[in-house]
Amino acid sequence: MDRDELTKHLTELFPDKIELLETGKIEPFFLLKNKDDLVAFCKAINKDEKLDIDYLCCLGGVDTGERFEVVYNVASMKKRIRFDFKLSFKYDGAEVDSVQEIWPAANWYEREMWELYGINIRNHGNLKRFLLPDDWDQGYPMLKNWDAPDFKRMPEVE
Amino acid sequence: MEIAGIFKYLYELLAGSGLSQTWVDIIALVAAAVMVFGVLALIALFLVWWERKVSGHIQQRFGPMMTGWHGWRQTVADAVKLLQKEDITPSAVDRPVFYWAPIICFVAAFAAYVTIPFGKELIVSDLNIGILFIIAITTFTIISLLMAGWGSNNKYALLGGMRSAAQVVSYEVPMVVSVLAVVLFAGSLSMVDIVESQAKIYQWYIFRLPFGPIAFIIYIIAATAETNRTPFDIPEAEQELVAGFNIEYSGMKFAMFFLAEFVNMFTVSAIGTTLFLGGWQGPLLPSWIWFFIKTLALVFVFMLFRWTYPRLRVDQLMEFSWKFLLPVAFANLILAGWMKYSGWFNW
C-alpha cells in the first residue's frame, strides 16, 4: 500500500477525525484532531483488515514551544505499512489516553513521556519514576522552557 | 633420586639422638606436615600462575608477562598483596561463622594430603582407610562453603552456599561409587596398596576395560563438580551470583578460599592419579616426578574444561548427577564386581 492509497483509505475511514499534514516527509503524517478519539482510532487501525497495524515503533512527546504534541509511529508487520500520526493539545491539563491495551509496548514510552514532559496518561497504571532519579524535583526536563542550575545551553550559532 | 631415602635417613638420625619414640614420631609428623604444607602452598601458587598462562594462551593472549620470566612472580606478588590487604568484615555478618569458614576450608584442603602418596614410600601416614579418610576430609569443604554463605548475611552468598552444599553432596555420591569400583579391585582402602596394585601400565585402572575408563570419566566429572570449577562452578557463578559464597570476603580470608580452591584441584587430580593412573609408578624417572607429571596432566585437563565450556544451570546439574551419573556409576560398580568375581579381566 503506497502513500496515496493509505491516505485515501485512512481519510475514508475517519473522514472528519484526521487530517494529512504537509510537514510529513516520505511516510504520510496525520493529525488526529481530537485527542479523545485516540483509543478508538488506534483500535480501529489495529483491527482494520487492510491496515492491520500491530506494531508500535515509537511514541514520543514534543514540546513545540506553544503546544504539546504526541507522535505515534506505527507499522504493520504483515502488510508492511508504516505511517505516523500525532495529537496536538494545549499545555494546561495535558492528558492523553494510554494505548497499552492495543500495543503493550506503549507502556514504557508513555511512562517516559509522563516523566519527561509532564503529560498525564490516563489508565496507565504504572506511572513511576523511570529515567530520572527517584528523588527528582526539578520539573520536566524536556520542556522547552526548562532550566536548571547546571544546564548549559550551547552558544547560539550565527 | 628418591627423596624417601633422605627422609628415612633423617628419621633414623632423629631416632638415634636419644629422644623417646613418642617425641621422635611427633617431631617427624610435624616436620612432614610443615613440609607438605609448604610444598602445597608452592603448588597452589604455581597452579594459579599456570592457569593464567594456559587461559591466556587459549585465548591468544600472553597472560602475566611483566614480572619475571613469563610473569612467574605474578602470583607471588598477588598472594602478598592479598595478605596485606585490609580484611573487611561487613557489619551484618555472623562473626564466628564468617571467620571460621575460610579456615575450615583451608585446613580441609590440606588435610587430605595426609594419605596421598607423593612417591614411593613418600607418604605422611599410610592409613589403612586412606581413600575413605580423603573423601571424608574433602567433604568438609562443603561445610565451610555453607558457613561462608550463611555467615556473610548476603543473598547472593546464601544462594551460593546453598548451591554448593547441594552440588557437592550430590556429586559426592557418584564419585564415591566410581571410586568404590577401584577399591573393589584393589581389595584395599589404603592408597599405597591401590598404587601397588597397578605396577604395570596395563594394570592401571583406567586401562582395565571396560569398567576402568567409565569409572575414570565419572570420577573426573564428579571431581570437577567437587572443586567447583566450570562447567560446574555454579556456587560462585560470577555472572549470576557475582561471586557466590565468597562475595563478602576480602584480603587474607579470600586468599584462603582462593588457594584452597587450587589445592583442592590438585587434590582431586592427585587422587585421580593414585586411583586410576598408577600413582607414582613409572619407568626411569624417580617416583615423585611421575606422580607430579600425571597429576599436573590431570590438572591441565581441568583447566581445559574451565576455559572451554559454559556453565550448567543448577537444576540441570542436579539432574545430571542423580539421573545420569549415579545410575551409570552403580551399573559400573556392578560390572566391576562381576569382573572381579568371574576373574576374566583380572590381569
Add this chain to the structure above:
Amino acid sequence: MTEPGLNTEEFQVNMGPHHPSTHGVCRFILTMDGEEIVEAEPVIGYLHRALEKICENRTYQQCIPVLDRFEYCTSMSCNEAFALAAEKLGGLEVPERAEYLRVIMLELNRIASHLIWFGTTSLDLGAITPFLYGFREREDILDLFEMTCGQRLTYNYIRVGGVAKDIPPEFIPKCKQFLDTFDAKVDDYEKVLTENPIFIARNKDVGVMSAELAIAYGVSGPSLRASGVRYDIRKDDPYSIYDRFKFNIPVTFNGDCYDRYLIRIAEMRESAKIVRQALEQLPEGEIAGKSTMNYKPPAGEVYSRIENSRGEMGVYIQSPGKVKKPLRVKLRGGSYNQLEVMPELVKGHKIADVVAIMASLDIILPEVDR
C-alpha cells in the same frame, strides 16, 4: 513444587545495577522463590544522559557525534539513522559512493556488534574463551574503522549528506582479507558453542517468546526473527541501497535463546556477504554533497528507521523550518522494547536464565536509557 506443610518464603534479590552480567547498569528487582523467579522488574535510568535534550540544543552536524554515544556498539548505525532522517527532511541526495561506503561500514559494524553479543553471551553462560575470540575479530573491524574515520568506537563518520572521509587505499585489501578469513573464524565459534550440549541445555526452551508477544511489545531485529517473523527493515522498508544486494534473512521459529543465538550467527555471515558485494560494486565518485555544516532543513517531521544489530533503530526529527537546530529528536532503540518484554520472559525461570535471556536478547543499556 512444595510438599504440603512445607513453607517457602519469597525474597527479593537486587540484581544490579553493578552486576557483572547486566550489560551496563541495569537493575532487576527479582522476587524469588528459592532459585525460581516469581517476578522481575527492570529499573533503568542509571545511564540516562538526556541525549534527546542535548540534540535539541545542537546543530544537525553536531548531533551526530552526540548520537555516537546512543548505542556505542553500533555507532555507525546511529549516525546513519540520524543522517537518513535529516536527509529525508531536506530532501538531500547522497552520492552513490557514499551510499556504498555507508553500507560497508554499517554491515561491518553489525558484525562487530554481533561479535560483542557473541562474546558476552558466552561469557554470561560461563564460557570465557569465546568472548576473547569474538573480540579478536572485532579488533580487526575496529582497525578498519580507525583507518577510515580515525576512531574505534565513536566514529562520527556518516554525516548528513554523505560520509566524512573517503576510505584509504589500503582499506579494500584489508577488508577483503578480513572477509576471507571471517567465515572460518565463525566456524570456530560454532565449534566451541553451537553443538555444545551444555550450551544447548542452557539455551534451548529458555525464554521462549512467541511471535505475538514479540510484536505486541515492539521487539524487532534478530530477536523478532527468532520468533518466526520474517521482518527485516533492510528488505521490508528498504533504506539506503540495500535493495541492490543479495542476502538472506535468517528466520527460526522457536523463539528461545538458542534460536536467537543461531539467528545472530547466521546474520554475521550474511553481513559479510553484503560487505563483499558492496566492495565489488563500489563506484568511484564524490563522497559527500555540499557542506552541511549549516544545514537548515525546511519545516517538517520525519521518523526514519533502520535495521541495526539490535533491531529497529528509529530517529524522529521535527524541524521547525529554516533553523539549524532540530525542534525535537526522539530516539528509539531495539534494546528498549526488548528490556520491556524481559519480565514476561523470565517468569518461572531460574536466576541463571535471567542472565541467559538478557544475553540472548542482546540488550545494551545506553540504548535503553539514552
Add this chain to the structure above:
Amino acid sequence: MVKQLIDGIKNLVIGMMTTSKHLGRHAVTLQYPKEKWPMPERSRGVVVLLSDKETGKLNCTTCLLCARACPSSAITIKYEKDENKKRQLKDFIVDYNICCLCGLCEDACNFAAIKLAPKYEFSTLNKEDLIWHTDKLQEMGRDVPYEKPVKKKRPAPKPAAKSAAKPAPEPEAAKTDDKPAAEKTDKPEVKPEERKPEAKPEEKPKAETPAEKKTDDNKPDEEKK
C-alpha cells in the same frame, strides 16, 4: 539417548580441540607499554594546532569556526581586536575534560590550523592539566604532517577576502611579533612561496624562544568570547 550421549561427548571434545588448537598459536595482543600499535594516520587521538612549516607560526586565523562547530563547547578562543578590527588570537584553549574527539573542528577549519593527531597517552591525575593552552597545543602539532588546503570552493574566500581587503603591511607584522601567541594575521590568502622570503628571517628567532612566549601566554586575558 545413547546417540545423544555420544553426540554430546563428541561435541564436547570438538570444543576442547578448538580451544587447545589455539593454545599453540601466537598471541594477538601486544605488551602495551613495551610494544605499541602503529596508529593510523587518521586516528583521532588529540587535538593539536598546526603551525606553518617554514615560519613556525600558527595557521589559525581566529575565525572561530571550530569553536562553533564543537558539539561540546570544548574550544574556547580568546582574542582581542586590533585597530583594523581584525581578531588577534590571545589564547586557544581546548578542554580535554569535555572534548569528545569527534573531529568536527578539523572539518570546520578552512586553513589547516587545527587537526586531530594520532597521539595518545595524555592521562593525568589532575583535571586542570587537561585544559591545554596555545603553547602546548602548538607544541603537540609541530611534527604532525598536514597538507595546506587548496583554496576551497565556497567557504574559504570569505575570511580570505576580508583580510585581503586590508593587506597587512610590514610594520604591522612586526608589531604582532611582540605577541607571539597571536601570530596569525595575514595567513590565508598569501601563498607560502610568496611569503617565504620576507617572513622567514623575522619569525625564526621567535619560534626558538618559547620561554618568552610562555610568559606572554600567562598574562591575564582581558577579552573573552
